[in-house]
Amino acid sequence: MHSSDQEILQLIQSPLGKEMGFRKLIEKYQSRVYQVIRRMVLIHEDADDLTQSTFIKAFQHIGKFQGNSSLFTWLYRIATNETLTFLDKKKKRYFFSIDDHQEKMESYLDQSGSMDGDEIQKKLQKALLTLPEKQRLVFHMKYQDDLTYDAISEITGTSVGALKASYHHAVKKIEDFLKEE
Incomplete structure (x- = not known):
């Protein structure tokens, strides 16, 4: 049985329960946090490291x-912040242009047996790679995580209007990509 957020917070705020509270926090949310990150970075090892960084x-x-x-x-x-910072550093460290980074990720998708999905899923993943990171993030949050614009706004610190525009542009770019494929 999972503890409620309130129970977890009470444990964490108690000097004797802090460690147990964090263990419960990780047990409850680790898988969901990992999935959020994995969709952005694709590579399991990177997602694993970023999940750990998030909890630290x-x-x-x-x-x-x-x-x-x-x-x-x-x-x-x-x-989200850890992942965007990681992707930004990775591009700068390896002097990736956006196109090089996209090409590398597409190659990973093509070669990876670890990615779930059939051809349609691979095409969608490739289409998502054509999006700027923030548009991709908004698309994941809205379409795949089914979050409300208000929740996304709270997470990203971006206005609802800007998020709606971002999502609209992302959907349009994905549609265009899939038509060309």
Whole structure:
């Protein structure tokens, strides 16, 4: 049985229960956080490392959690920021242009037996790689995670209007890509 966010927070705030509270937090949310990150980076090892970084950051900053959102929304925000920072650093470190990065990820999709899905799923993944990272993130949050624009706004700190525009542009680009394929 999973503990509620309130029970987890009470444990974490108790000096004797902090470690147990974090264990429960990880048990409850690790899989969902990993999936959020994996969709952005594709590569299991990177997603695994970023999931760990997300929970380390959460541990370091739990005192700043104000309870205005759910613990998952707060973790989602940390995971998103960690992932975007990672992707940005990776491109700079390897001097990837956007096209080189996209090509490398497409090659990974083609060669990877670890990715689930048939040809349609691969085509969708390739279409998603053509999107700028923030559009891809908004698309994942809205389409795949079925989050509301208000929830996405809370996570990303972006206005609902800008998110709707981003999602619309992402969908249009995906449709165009799939028509060309």
